[in-house]
Amino acid sequence: MRLHRNLVFAVIDGLHLIFNEGEYADKVVQKLLKRDSRWGSRDRGFIAETTYDIVRWKRLYAEIAEIKEPFDRPKLFRMFSVWAVLRGIPIPDWNQFEPTPARRIKGRFDALSKERKFRESxxxxxxxxxxxxxxEKVWTKELAALNEQADVILRVNTLKTTTPQLKQFLTGEGVATQTIPGYPHALKLVERGNVFVTQAFKDGLFEVQDASSQLVAPYLEVSPGMRVVDACAGAGGKSLHLAALMENKGQVIALDIYSGKLKELKRRARRNGAHNIETRVIDSSKVIKKLHGSADRVLIDAPCTGLGILRRNPDAKWKMEPGFLEKITRTQQELLADYSQMVKTGGKMVYATCSILPQENRQQVQEFLASERGSEFTLLREQQIYAHKSGFDGFYMAELERK
Known part of the structure; x- marks a missing residue:
């Protein structure tokens, strides 16, 4: 493999923004890929995957390169050299690259890999x-799985097509996919690619959504005609799934504190042909109070540490602070107490996170059930999904019924 200067410089620029300016990796990569319209799919793939790779292994590579933060450009090039040597890629004779002791890099890699915090970075x-x-046992396995590159998984929009039809449509556009046993509306890309330029995407035939995330909406056991509240809707991936499961009948009320995210949901809903979604910004406590006791189903897809999706957001482990867990668990308990009041008698609520920590999952549900408001609920079932067992993102879901 031969390294090209403009592509390498794009990666270095991206790493500077992520490591030194605190920008989010996904946003940075999006910006980088728009830099040169002449770049083909292979060029774009190199930039995205190399940037994510170095972000994922930041601690390991920095230790091997014997550098510490803040990372100026010479240090970032040293880190890039480590990445290249470990992949057997020749280092070009550019001024930016110092003489690279390949044997020393490999030796330090072997030594540091014996300790988990370095090996898994x-x-x-x-x-x-x-x-x-x-x-020790579960964490070691899970951490290794969370450092693997995530597959690209599509969710079939059943309002417009079926899984076999979408598979055929994408094949016609040169995109090969595989079905996933146990996930009826999921297709996995055989090779990574930009599916957003396909006509199938433009026609609203699918959304990109991990297989574990696709389990959440069905967990609510919705049916056409229900009133369903997605209390932390964000940009609405699960709202769209709920609308499809309800066959566009009934009402999905998508709530969020960020109006920009709900605006994006409206755009996605139009493309999906989902007509039963209503968005409401939570700008005061009145928004929730108006819905008290009125919902057949409530989904609380709670904000969390996101440790279950590190494969997709590897920069999260560098942005997170030790005190964040205590702060977010307080928020989760407040959401359970407040939003559970929207469930009507006999209705059901699903609490979900993309975390693998019991503090955010089972322990939160147990604490809620032991509270005054939680005493009105019964836990029907719960499921903890680990990446090392499923091969997909780490997730948690609990279904509760209001007595």
Whole structure:
């Protein structure tokens, strides 16, 4: 493989924004890919995957390169050199690259890989938290799985097509996919590619959504005609799934504190042909109070540490602070207490997170059930999904019924 200067410089620029300016990796990559319209799919793939790779292994590569933050450009080029050497890619004779001792890099890699916090590239505090929460065996397996590159998974929009039809449409556009046993509306890309330029996407035949995330909406057991509240809707991936499961009949009320995200949901809903979604911004407590006791189903897809989706957002482990878990668990408990009041008697609520920590999952549900408001609910079932077992994102879901 031969390295091209403009592509390498784009990666270095991106790493500077992520590591030194605190920007989010996905947003940075989006900006980088718009830099040169002449770049083909292979060029764009190199930039995206190399940037994510170095972000994912930041601690390991920095230790091997013997550098510390802040990372100026010479340090970023040293980190890039580590990435290249470990992949057997020749380092070009450019001024930006120092003489690279390949044997020393490989030797340090072998030595550091014996210790999990370096091998899996995580902060000390996060490694300690994982062990305390899940135990050595589970944490070691899960952390390794969360460092693997995530597959691109599509969710078939059943309002417009079926799984076999979408598979055929995409094949016609040169996009090969595979079905996934146990996930009836999921298709996995055989090779990574930009599916957003396909006509099938433009026609609203699918959304990109991980297989684990696709389990959440069905967990609510919705049916056409119900009133369903998606209390933390965001840009609406699960609202769209709920609308499809309800066959566009009934009402999906998508709530969020960010109006910009709900605006994006409206745009996606139009493309999907989902007509039963109504968006409401939570700009005061009145928005929730008006819905008290009125919903057949409520989904609380709660804000969380996001440790179950590190494969997609590897920069999260560098942005997260040790005190964040305590702060977010308080928020989760407040949401359970407040939003559960929207469930009518006999209705059901699903609490979900994209986390693998029991503090955010089972322990939150148990604390809620032991509270005054939680005493009105019964836990029907719960499911913890681990990446090392499923091959997909880490998730948690609990279904509760209001007595």
């Amino acid at each position: 995580v902060p000390d505090w996060l490694d300690e938290l994982g062990v305390a929460s899940l135990g």
